[in-house]
Amino acid sequence: MASTDDKPALKITLEDLAKVNLPQQAAQAAAAASPAAATGARQYGNISTTGTEPVVADEGKSNIFLQGWFYLGVAGLLGSLVGWGIGEPFFHDGGVHTLGDWLLIPMVVAFICVGLGVAESIVERSSRKALLRGLQALGAGALGGLIFNFVAGMIFAIVRAIVIEMGVQTYRNPGFWVARGIAWMVFGVAGGIVYGLVGRSGKKMRYGILGGMLGALIGGLVFDPISMLTNRGGPSRAVGFALLGLATGVAMGIVESALKDRWLYVASGPLAGKQFILYKPVTVIGSSQQCDIYLFKDNTIQPQHASIELRGAQTFLHATGQAFVSGQPARNRALATGDLIQIGRYAFHFRERQRN
Numbered sequence: 001m002a003s004t005d006d007k008p009a010l011k012i013t014l015e016d017l018a019k020v021n022l023p024q025q026a027a028q029a030a031a032a033a034s035p036a037a038a039t040g041a042r043q044y045g046n047i048s049t050t051g052t053e054p055v056v057a058d059e060g061k062s063n064i065f066l067q068g069w070f071y072l073g074v075a076g077l078l079g080s081l082v083g084w085g086i087g088e089p090f091f092h093d094g095g096v097h098t099l100g101d102w103l104l105i106p107m108v109v110a111f112i113c114v115g116l117g118v119a120e121s122i123v124e125r126s127s128r129k130a131l132l133r134g135l136q137a138l139g140a141g142a143l144g145g146l147i148f149n150f151v152a153g154m155i156f157a158i159v160r161a162i163v164i165e166m167g168v169q170t171y172r173n174p175g176f177w178v179a180r181g182i183a184w185m186v187f188g189v190a191g192g193i194v195y196g197l198v199g200r201s202g203k204k205m206r207y208g209i210l211g212g213m214l215g216a217l218i219g220g221l222v223f224d225p226i227s228m229l230t231n232r233g234g235p236s237r238a239v240g241f242a243l244l245g246l247a248t249g250v251a252m253g254i255v256e257s258a259l260k261d262r263w264l265y266v267a268s269g270p271l272a273g274k275q276f277i278l279y280k281p282v283t284v285i286g287s288s289q290q291c292d293i294y295l296f297k298d299n300t301i302q303p304q305h306a307s308i309e310l311r312g313a314q315t316f317l318h319a320t321g322q323a324f325v326s327g328q329p330a331r332n333r334a335l336a337t338g339d340l341i342q343i344g345r346y347a348f349h350f351r352e353r354q355r356n
Contacts, residue, residue: 063273069253071119073246076191076215079115080245083108084238093233104237105152106145109187112245113141113194116208116252120199123274125296128289133198140197144190156183171224184220184244188212191248201279207259211252218251219244262315262352264308269346270297276348278315283308285343286321298344305343308335315352317341 064070087107090100117137121130159179168175192212196205223240230236262278276283276293285293288303295301306319315335317325324342325333335341341348 066123066271066274067253068120068256068275069250071123072116072249072253074249075115075119075122076112076245076247076249076252077115077242078245079111079113080108080241081238082115083111084241086111088234088237091233091237102149105187106142106149108241108244109145109148109190110138110141112187112248113137113144113191115245116191116195116249117141117198119249124271124294126289126294129294136198137194140194141190144194145187148186148190152183152186155186156180159183172228177221177224180223181217181220184216184223185213186216187244188214188216188248188251191216192252195252199279203279204256204277207256208252210259211255212248214255215246215248215251216244218247260353262310262350264293264341264348264350267340267347267349269295269344271346278308278310281310295344295346298346301344301346315350319343 084104084107087100087104090098091104092098092101114134114137118130118134121127121133156179159182160176163173163175163179166175170176189209189212192208192210193205195208195212196202199205219240222243226240226243227233227236230239256277257275260275260277264276264278266272266274266276280292283292284304284307285291285295286303286305287295287298287301291304295305300322302321305321306317306323309316309318317323317330317333317335319331321343323330325335326340330341335350337350337352337354339350341350
């Protein structure tokens, strides 16, 4: 009689064994399905898939060339050297001052303004915008250079009289350097005004003025010590004006970054690593060079593809073309800090300063 505890024998066929996937085989199958993952290639997500958080590799964390303080500093440096190079041949050391002597500093200030005005457009590879802003900056900078040179001269005379009353007799005394630094802050004001004018933003102008004043103060403080070290007129002016332009640009970039309220950080695409500070009530994004944010090398992006609207404490994305926010299709969408915006091959992190 058979026992009630007896159980049917377990039978495993060759067909059952063939269906078993070992861990190594599973990894190979996944690699075959996603070759990019197997080779370690960067993944940017598939924006046609909705409902999932896209994967975007941040390509630009170490790209110093797209940092505002860097390209503004280089632009100020180059602009000052161009202005010095044009004006220096007409400058005469000692004796009676000529027209060339009076025009040297306005020339330097004008071309610093040109450099600061076109820097961002060059970084964005927008040649048309750079040309337009360059012409605007040259006209405004030339006029501003003449006006602010006169104002700086008055301030320098007043402060120099004060330090002389305090016992300062020669330009080798640091008190004299301070007098020049205070006077040259006026040139930073000129640079900031032009920077805001070509950018068509009052807030950008205010940040530019503050940064320009700090940078020009530094440039004025070091001008006379450089002259003492070189002991030659032309080279000392070249180095001194170069540091004026460099310090002005760097300071403007640092102040902008420190005081920014809302901005887009480019996580992927040709401009990865750059940040676009949202100054205007409406910032237009598209493939037209007339846009505030010009996106190039992508045929899927419309001339005016989307816009970012600042409405009080809230920020909204309005898109006429295809756009995604954190993987979801978006036409009109309120943005929150950390949201990922994808437009064509570009990806932006929206960020805003935390409010207390």
